[in-house]
Amino acid sequence: MKRMFLIGLMSLCCCFLNAQQGPPQDSLKLIQLSGVVVSSDSLNQMPFTTIFDRQSRRGTIADYYGFFSMVVFPGDTLMFSYYGYKTSSFIVPDTLTDNRYSIIHMMYVDTINLPMVTVYPWPSKEDFARAFVEMKPYDDALRRAQEQLSGENLAFAASRLSTDASLSFGWAQNQQNTRLYTMGQSPVNNLLNPYSWASFVQAWKAGKLARE
Numbered sequence: 001m002k003r004m005f006l007i008g009l010m011s012l013c014c015c016f017l018n019a020q021q022g023p024p025q026d027s028l029k030l031i032q033l034s035g036v037v038v039s040s041d042s043l044n045q046m047p048f049t050t051i052f053d054r055q056s057r058r059g060t061i062a063d064y065y066g067f068f069s070m071v072v073f074p075g076d077t078l079m080f081s082y083y084g085y086k087t088s089s090f091i092v093p094d095t096l097t098d099n100r101y102s103i104i105h106m107m108y109v110d111t112i113n114l115p116m117v118t119v120y121p122w123p124s125k126e127d128f129a130r131a132f133v134e135m136k137p138y139d140d141a142l143r144r145a146q147e148q149l150s151g152e153n154l155a156f157a158a159s160r161l162s163t164d165a166s167l168s169f170g171w172a173q174n175q176q177n178t179r180l181y182t183m184g185q186s187p188v189n190n191l192l193n194p195y196s197w198a199s200f201v202q203a204w205k206a207g208k209l210a211r212e
Contacts, residue, residue, distance in 0.1 A: 029073070029074060029099065030071055030072075030073065030099060031071070031072050031073065031074065031092060031096060031099055031100070031101055032069065032070075032071055032099060032100045032101070033069070033070055033071070033072045033078075033092060033101050033102075033103070034067070034068070034069040034100070034101075034102050034103075035067070035068060035069075035102055035103035035104060035105055036062075036065070036066050036067050036068075036104050036105070037049040037051075037062050037066040037068065037080060037082070037105050037106075037107060038066060038104060038105070038106055038107075039085070039106070039107060039109070040106040040107060040108045040109070041108075041109060045065050045066030045067075046062070046066045046082055046085070046107060047062060047063065047064045047065065047066055048061055048062060048063075048064070049061070049062040049066060049068070049080055049081070049082045049107070050062075050080070050081040050082070051068055051070065051078055051079070051080055052078065052079045052081070053070070053072060053076050053077070053078055053079075054076070054077045054078075054079060055073065055075075055076045055077065056072070056073070056076065058070070072092050073092065074092055074093065074094035074095075074096060075091065075092060075094045076091070076092045077089055077090070077091050077092075078090045078091075078092070080105055080107060082107055084109065084110060084112065085107040085108060085109055085110050086107065086108050086109075086110040088105070088106075088107055088108070090103065090105055
């Protein structure tokens with residue numbers, strides 16, 4: 001009988017000690033943490049920022065407007081990550097009296113130095129060698145521009161272009177001015193104009209008519 005009484009007394013003592021050594025009430029307090037992640041230089045919202053809780057090993061991702069909400073414990077450390085910005089942290093205060101807490105977290109731009117990349121117009125050395133052999137050293141930009149601006153090319157391009165409103169109006173105005181200039185008399189005929197013949201002969205002697 002005494003043995004049973006001692007066993008029951010020891011069981012009660014163990015239960016009492018376990019109750020005294022249990023986790024404190026504050027450590028079990030849950031907090032609904034909400035906030036917005038913004039950039040420090042422009043105060044623009046940073047969408048899809050990653051938030052990670054180092055203690056609980058849980059995390060979340062901010063929405064398109066940089067807003068996030070997650071359940072944390074007092075004293076937890078949150079890590080904020082965003083590409084192009086420095087990874088920052090936030091420690092949940094352990095002196096909160098309410099179960100809801102809101103923050104505005106700022107992130108700072110991080111300078112990223114990328115290695116230098118040289119872009120070549122040839123995909124391989126063989127293509128470069130073939131392009132080098134087939135290269136025309138005298139086909140420079142000035143020569144190509146002269147070819148494109150030759151009389152034949154300009155005439156061909158002009159024949160394919162439709163007349164716009166401004167050109168049609170200018171042509172109509174020139175015709176109207178010509179009719180007004182020769183009103184009441186015969187139209188001007190350059191075949192009988194000695195000045196036009198003199199200009200033609202000078203151009204012929206100078207060799208201008210043989211050029212494009």
